[in-house]
Amino acid sequence: MKREYLNENVYEALQRRLKFLFEEFDNIFVSFSGGKDSGLLLNLVLDFQKAHYPDKRIGVFHQDFEAQYSATTEYVERTFARIEKDVEPYWVCLPMATRTALSSYEMYWYPWDNTKEDAWVRPMPQHKYVINIKNNPMTTYRYRMHQEDLAKQFGRWYRIAHGDKKTVCLLGIRADESLQRYSGFLNRKYGYKETCWISNQFKNVWVASPIYDWSTSDVWHANYTFQYDYNRLYDLYYMTGLKPDQMRVASPFNDYAKDSLNLYRVIDPQIWVKLIGRVRGANFGAIYGKTKAMGYKNITLPEGHTWESYTRFLLATLPSRLRQNYIKKFKTSIEFWHTVGGGLEEETIRELEEHGYNIRRNGVSNYTVMKNSRIVFIGKIPDHTDDIKSTKDIPSWKRMCFCILKNDHLCRFMGFGLTRQQQKLVDVLKKKYSKVCDEK
Secondary structure, three states, X not given: OOOOOOOOOHHHHHHHHHHHXXXXXXXXXXXXXOOHHHHHHHHHHHHHHHHHOOOOOOEEEEEOOOOOOXXXXXXXXHHHHHHOOOOEEEEEOOOOEEEOOOOOOOOEEOOOOOOOHHHOOOOOOOOXXXXXXXXXXXXXXXXXXXXXXHHHHHHHHHHHHOOOOOEEEEOOOOHHHOHHHHHHHHOOOXXXXXXXXXXXXXXXXXXXXXXXXXXXXXXXXXXXXXXXXXXXXXXXXXXXXXXHHHOOOOOOOOOOOHHHOOHHHHHOHHHHHHHOOOOOOHHHHHHHOOOHHHOOOOOOOOOOOOHHHHHHHHHHHOOHHHHHHHHHHHHHHHHHHHHOOEEEOHHHHHHHHHOOOOEEEEEEOOOOOOOOEEEEEOOOOOOOOOOOXXXXXXXXXXXXXXXXXXXXXXXXXXXXXXXHHHHHHHHHHHHHHHHHHOOO
């Protein structure tokens, strides 16, 4: 799929897509995070539903991560109070494994951990539609399951609870948010009825991103035009000097949010006090998140070390579980660059050859738009590739070392992405529960 420009604006395209969704799917629910994209999508979907399908009731799913700005909580409360009579509301506050990038000793923390109620950042929301340990109709939930799995299993449960009919979850995901998301739409070959913005999760359970081609300016223009309510946290972000693409409403401890963790001190000091007692490394991350201590700036290699020896030294200092996680990722990367190879542009290939790297071509990459040549490294993986200026997307021990220093447990810095990881998790769950849940 290549980018194609149509003779309609993004709002007109959305209306066409919503009509398609309402006609194709029996059950529809919107995933509402409290951010600008999901908030806008929810408002647009509700307007469309009231105007064209007033008899069709939709669901609203909010996955609550406990630790968040007060402004986000206030916005979610306002939204549910406004729409709860017009939708089926589901506010999920269940214990779930959520990644943290702040600690070298913990890969996950657990929002709404029922064993640490005294340490919760904020009280449990008090509404009849809140789903928690004491009020949990979700038969597909497993205790402390991964946050991605919880969201997906909610869709499965929603389908079962609504007559086992064809179900779709609407997501406020946009392609221009990141290269990873753009490539996710770009490389999607088997969407629902040849769409790139609808994909399958389980039997009769789909996810759709109908505003996938909207820009950030489109989102704010729509909010202004239709006078929708929005999360006032964005106003506070603006006053602190953040650029629009830096304004994220997410768990404060993940890879994307850790660099701005220190803003909690300024924007929401009362929540900040709770955060530092909730997750190990929060205070350290806020102080040193943009320093060499967490791999943000250029790092000086300790005297007497190569990047390989320094990486092995750091691995030896980690707990066994984390160490094995990194080792598995590193071995996968090394094997990939020795046997399959990554697609590189001709300029990068020339640079590698001019600097004496031992490489060879290995066919053509199907994962690059221009069908670049796949390049395999012969012999040892380079210690570093500082002399290659055209790209950072080549293997080295330095890149592996940075992953450890950044607490990058997923190794995003090395090019590993969530999409394939999440798909493997889904495949494992499908296989494990296929006989029980008839998910064949």
